Each structure stands twice: as structure tokens, then as C-alpha cells.
Amino acid sequence: xxxxxxxxxxxxxxxxxxxxxxxxxxxxxxxxxxxxxxxxxxxxxxxxxxxxxxxxxxxxxxxxxxxxxx
Numbered sequence: 001x002x003x004x005x006x007x008x009x010x011x012x013x014x015x016x017x018x019x020x021x022x023x024x025x026x027x028x029x030x031x032x033x034x035x036x037x038x039x040x041x042x043x044x045x046x047x048x049x050x051x052x053x054x055x056x057x058x059x060x061x062x063x064x065x066x067x068x069x070x
Contacts, residue, residue: 006038010045017053024059031066043067 009030016022027046031039043063050056 006034006041009034009042013046013049017049017056020055020059023056024062027059027062031063039063040067 009026012026013023013030016026030042034042043060046056046060046063050060
């Protein structure tokens with residue numbers, strides 16, 4: 001079940017990536033919902049996903065700060 005939530009989170013983030021504010025809101029939900037190891041995996045996925053989307057770079061800080069506190 002946990003893996004399904006991770007995949008669902010990635011799908012939602014891909015769909016809302018056109019809007020930085022919405023992307024950030026969904027990312028906050030994901031960080032609260034996912035397991036610690038999934039948050040780490042999400043961080044690496046986000047680095048790759050946002051590599052060509054500079055408007056989303058600021059969202060990485062949210063996951064990075066959460067990842068550090070785990």
C-alpha cells in the first residue's frame with residue numbers, strides 16, 4: 001500500500017507541475033503522508049523531475065529540510 005501512495009504522489013505532482021503554488025501545496029501533503037524512506041526517494045525523484053523546471057527549484061527545500069530531520 002505504501003508504494004502505491006508514493007506512485008500516486010508522483011502522478012499528482014506531475015499533473016500539477018504547471019502551477020508552482022499548487023505543486024508546493026501537494027508536495028507539503030506528500031511529505032506529511034509518506035514514510036521516511038519514501039520522502040528520501042521523493043527528494044531524488046524531485047531533483048530529476050525539476051532539473052528542467054527552474055520555477056520548481058524552491059520546492060526542493062521543503063523536502064530537503066524534512067529529509068534532514070528524519
